[in-house]
Amino acid sequence: MTYKTFLASTAIVALTTGGAFAQVIGFSQIGSESGWRAAETTLTRMEAEERGYDLRFSDAQQRQENQIAAIRSFVAQGVDAILLAPVVETGWDAVLEEAAEAEIPVILLDRMVDSSDDLYLTAVGSDLVHEGAVAGQWLVDTVAGEDCRVAELQGTTGSSPAIDRKTGFEQAIADHDNIEIVRSQTGDFTRSGGKTVMEGFLQAEGGGAGICAVYAHNDDMALGAIQAINEAGLKPGEDILVVSIDAVPDVFLAIANGEANATVELTPNMAGPAFDALEAYWADGTVPPKFIQTESTLYTQADDPQGEYDTRKDLGY
Amino acid sequence: MIFPVLRRVAPQLITLFALIVLITLIFPSFLNLSLVDGRLVGPLVDAAKRSAPVALLAVGMTLVIATKGIDLSVGAIIAICGASAAWAVGAGYGLGPALLIALSAGIACGLWNGVLVAIVGIQPFVATLILMTAGRGIAQLITEGRILTFTDPGFAWIGSGTLLGLPVPVWLWFSTAVLMALILRRTALGMLIEAVGINRRASALSGVNARVLLIAVYAVAGFCAALAGLVVTADIRGADANNAGLWLELDAILAVVIGGNSLLGGRFSIAASVIGALIIQTINAGILLAGFPPEYNLVIKAALVVVILVVQSPSLGGHFAFLRTALLSRREARHAPQTEEPKP
Structure with missing residues (x-):
């Protein structure tokens, strides 16, 4: 009392x-x-x-x-x-x-x-479906009607980010017949997973000739995939476009080097x-609404990736 | 010398061959090999390269299991060694000292396990479980919870470099396995390990220093895990304390089991375990190339492993013989009345 x-x-x-x-x-x-x-x-x-x-x-x-x-x-x-x-x-x-x-x-x-x-x-x-959709929309705008075969690196099978980011991306490309997901496997959200799976994709698609873009459910897998693409003798970011989600500092370095193309921020x-x-x-x-959605900002090579890296590198990522 | 080994690993070799044939049927270019810039390139080479971590772990795990033990901590040791190597390279100690630090860290972890098992007398499962749980935390302390990346080309070479046309990791697991097999089989060491595994008390009574031998075996497992940690870390040019080597201890145990080694200790074959690791990686590669949705990965892997283990099971031979005679006799019994009674 x-x-x-x-x-x-x-x-x-x-x-x-x-x-x-x-x-x-x-x-x-x-x-x-x-x-x-x-x-x-x-x-x-x-x-x-x-x-x-x-x-x-x-x-x-x-x-x-x-x-x-x-x-x-x-x-x-x-x-x-x-x-x-x-x-x-x-x-x-x-x-x-x-x-x-x-x-x-x-x-x-x-x-x-x-x-x-x-x-x-x-x-x-954040709205995970929306994040996937932003990434998908970027690809739709970038290829501008040209045919594009996409390799998808999924997150851990069954996890909600993997399911929702896949759904969002698929929704964004649904009305564009020129874009097609030809390979999709889980890389468990890790760098080594992304690298291993990407190596397999490159072999399965004629040494990478059949792939125009990689969509990774997080940046770490994209960074692994970039290494795999490099080691296969191709140029990531040019021969194969790379788009991913999260916006961790390391991906901004890759974007600054021209090896990655875009990332969607999970702030x-x-x-x-x-x-x-x-x-x-x-x-x-x-009284605020019951759900406040954070912004899913898209960062590309035009958005001062080096500067973004510098502001993020000390945040403890 | 070579023929008994071949006879011992024949079931594993046949399994591996059958798997390769199976994958080639689904994905014809699996056997493609080409020479690019003086290095062999192709799905098979990649599978051999990707086998490196599990194959290296399997070498150490075979010895531990031969002493009737088990080492659950090797996955965590991978994380610790990878983290310390990446930290040392990043701190500017140079490649040589960094490798030395990582390998000593691995041996130290192995010694810790060995002391717990051989001197304190904790059961191996529990003793190594301690480091399995704590080790990842230690690795995270080293990396401060982030992925430590590095650019040292010498270190990266261990993961993705080429030596005499083949990827460096392939040389690493191959030479480790051959060297270890030679050391163990050209001396009495291998036999002593088997003796300890079959009956530690009896072998101690007959003059084998079981305590030192056990500690040494766990130290070797730690050393092999350190090598695997270097490969894993060099491969992605970064130490990922959360994920490096995660669950690999289970794959290593599986490789040893597919290699036909008994978990109850005793006779062992390093060659068979390493082929077991190749079998596991070939399954992984096949699943990846076949293009199934990821939801099926584990189911397919489990089904193939069950089939492989069942086919290799020695008791199945007996059951099979029994089944065949039973079927034959039933068929004969069925044949007899059928000739007498015509069908309606």
């Missing part, structure tokens, strides 16, 4: 003295399983610092129980908002209800949960839109 009173009074104090104290924000991150996630953490810290928030960071090391414990601890500390990058979709109802009872807004980053959507303020994420800056929504909510109670 006293506990709740205490929480309520801290909330009132926080609300009434909003301007005077730094807002406290809890961030429960999945872990650091990939460079992209490390960059997301770095950018969230940078955004929080820029806006003068006090960010409490918790690394869950890929375990949901750690995330649930972190959220409980954030609620107990009476933070002003919670950012959550959920490791799995299910099992969040109880802990989200606790946060809702304490009237702490929760914003999901990057991944979704299957709980009722009034348990969180909003979710910030690790999910915190920026999340904080914007929070500020509007705090200012006049504006």
Whole structure:
């Protein structure tokens, strides 16, 4: 009872003295399983610092129980908002209800949960299907009606990025009979996977003569494929076009060298839109839409790839 | 000398040959070989090159399994050695020291496993499981969670260079296997390892230093994993701590099993294990060239492996003989009344 009173009074104090104290924000991150996630953490810290928030960071090391414990601890500390990058979709109802009872807004980053959507303020994420479509549209515009046989390097079989990025690309090229996916295999989102599979594709398609473009579901596979194309004695980026998704720093080097042609950004800056929504909510109670889609920007050789590399290389990718 | 070896590996060679024929039927240009700029190019050469990591692991794994052990940590050792080599090259230590660091890291990992198994007395499965789980974390600490890339042409040569017309990785696994087989078979070492695997107590009582032998065997497995790590890292010109060598320990065990070596220890054949690795890679290459949707990859691989193992199974020979006599006698029994009773 006293506990709740205490929480309520801290909330009132926080609300009434909003301007005077730094807002406290809890961030429960999945872990650091990939460079992209490390960059997301770095950018969230940078955004929080820029806006003068006090960010409490918790690394869950890929375990949901750690995330649930972190959220409980954030609620107990009476933070002003919670950012959550959920490791799995299910099992969040109880802990989200606790946060809702304490009237702490929760914003999901990057991944979704299957709980009722009034348990969180909003979710910030990218539309994976749209990313695939942007890549497909780039190819449609680039080949401009000429025949093009595409080799596709899929992500891990059955994973949602692999399924959605494939769907989006296929939707974009659906009305263009000149573009056809002739080879499609999984490279497991890894460089060596991309290289091995691309070697096989090149052999199967007459040493690469039958392939006009490679579409890779992530940049790492594209970088592997570029090596395979080089070793087969062809010029990646010229003989075979290379388009991929994610926009990690290394692919910008490849684009700057003319070995890759385009990449679609999956921005690790999910915190920026999340904080914007929070500020509007705090200012006049504006309730944001339940899903805020981040932009899927296309970068090509014309977009200063060297400069993009320099801004990204220290983000922890 | 050479004939007993041939007889031992005959089932594996026949399997490999049958697979190549099968793939050639689906994809006729599988046997194409051409000489480009003084190097052999073709799907078969690529398959031999891609076999390198598993073949190298299989050499070490054969010895470990011959001592009735198992080494689950070799995939993680690949990640550690690849990461340390890429780090050393990137830090400007030069190629020689970088290779030395990587190989010593591999041997150190092997020694750790060996000490846990031979001196502390932990079961090999559990002892190597420790490094399997922890090793990837160690590799991530070295790479700081990112893919460490390098441009050193000497290091890249290990993965994609050519020596006397063949890819360097092919020479690497071939010479490692031959050298190891010679060392083990021209001396009594191989026999001693088999003795430890069949009965460690009895061999210790008869004067074999089982403890040192076990530690040495795990160190060799670590060394082979380090070589595989160099190949994997040099191939993509980057150390990917998350994915380098992931699940390769299982492929290596499979190669040893396809090679007809018993998981219960004892008699072993390095040549057969290496051919087992070639068989696995040939299956992978075939799946890739055939152009099936990726959802079928693992199913096809599993089906082929089951067929290969069943066909090679020695007890199947007995069952087959039994089945044949049973069928024959039934056919005879059926034939007899059929001649007497005409069909309606």
